[in-house]
Amino acid sequence: MIDLLDNPTPAQLGRSPDEFLQKLENSTLIRVDGRDRSRTRALATLLHGNEPSGFLALHKWLLQQQTPAVNLVCFIGSVLAAKLAPGFSYRQLPGGRDFNRCFKQPFDGIEGQTAAALLDILHEAQPEALVDIHNTSGTGPSFAISVRNDGAHQALATLFTERLIITDLKLGALMEYSERDVPTVTIECGGAQDEHAHQTAYEGLLRFVNGERILQPEKADWGLEVLTNPVRIEIEAEASLAYELQPAVNADITLFPDIEHLNFGVVSPETQLGWVGPQGLDCFVAVDGRRRDIRHKLLRVEAGKLYPAQPFKAFMITTNPTIAKSDCLFYAVSPRGEPIA
Ligand SMILES: [Zn+2]
Incomplete structure (x- = not known):
């Protein structure tokens, strides 16, 4: 299920x-x-075959044949998906499961069984920390994701980035399950094609493998931006979406093509996001942590134009219609990084 390589030459x-x-x-x-x-630390890379930054960083570091501060176990996940031509292009094998949704019962299929085997390895190795390196689907700055907000998780996040998203969404990601045994953060380095993202992964990896104490704050104030329990803004299953500079004919929602530029900034209620058709906000789905509909707290429509209903900080904004429909359009928190109320 999982091949083993000790101290590779x-x-x-x-x-x-x-x-x-x-x-x-x-x-x-x-x-x-x-x-x-x-002591041992654990690193996971390439859980998604089209997100190479962590793998590139790991290869670059391994080639130098340096001795890390403590033992390392490094997992390279979706090798077969990554190998499909033209290389690093497939998130998962065609017809296969998203590997980073497989870390929960039932551990079905080859991906689920591999996930279960990795959890056994982690349980056995008892690492003091686990970092799982990914790339975002679009461009944009790096950030960390964790299910807990304490000093250890903040310290891990700051090895790589200046932003930490705390979420209690349960999707079956590695970070949720491994958290039972070990402090874990997911790192989203930025876009898969972005040289800067590869650099973020490599520099973070150096701090992760070389630091003597990586779970303690280096200094009291490290300027980490913490964003807690963001709301997902999703699109109704039947709604259609376009990214254009004018209202697209036949699209229920049209967003500006450069909407990614709003990533991690505070968006004011005067900032137009795009247009909606006659269905208005019915095309969107947004619920808070208690499953209450909060569409109208987030978005408003004025003469067919779409605006925020209150200032919010938006992130993980995608301009990929497939991802927008299958996952979500973007995430939002209050300008102070708290859940939208
Ligand atoms: Zn990923």
Whole structure:
């Protein structure tokens, strides 16, 4: 289910990340001995085959043959999906499951069984921390996601980024399940094609593997922006969506093509987001933590134009209609980073 590679040599690693990927035949666990053999840290990469930043960073670091501060277990997830031509293009195998939704019962299919095997490995290894590195679907700045907000999780997040999203959504992601055993954060490095995202992953990885104490704050105020329990703004299953500079004919919702620029900024109620058709806000779904409909607290329509109903901070805004429909349009919190009330 999971191949094992102990202290890989440069010959085993290949000269390039692509060469290394071609050598792998399955999800793979890499173990590296540290200076302090009494402790272990865990790293997960490539849970999504089209999100290479963590894998590139890991390969670059492994090639240097450095000894980490403590033992490492590094998991490379969707190897087979990543290997499909033209490489790093498939989130999961065609017809397969999203690997980062498989960390819950029932552990069905090859992805579910691999997820269960990884959880067993983590339970056995008892790492002091786990970081799972991803890329966002669009461009945009990096951020961390965690199910808990305490000093350890904040310290882990700041190894990589300046923003931490706290969520109690339960989707079956690695960070939810592993949290039982070990402080875990997901890192979204930015876009998969973005050189800056690869750099974010690499610099964070260096701090993660080299730091002696990574679960304690380096300094009292590190300027971490914490965003708690964001609301998901989703689209109704039947509604159609377009990204254009004018109201699209036959689309229930038209958003501006450059709407990603609003990522992590505070959006004022005067900022037009786009247009809606005759159905107005019925095209959207937005509920709070108690499943109450809060569409009208978030959005308003004026003469067919779509605006925020109150100032909010929006993030993970997508301009990919497929993702917008299958996942969500964007997330929102109050300007202070608190749940929308
Ligand atoms: Zn991902």
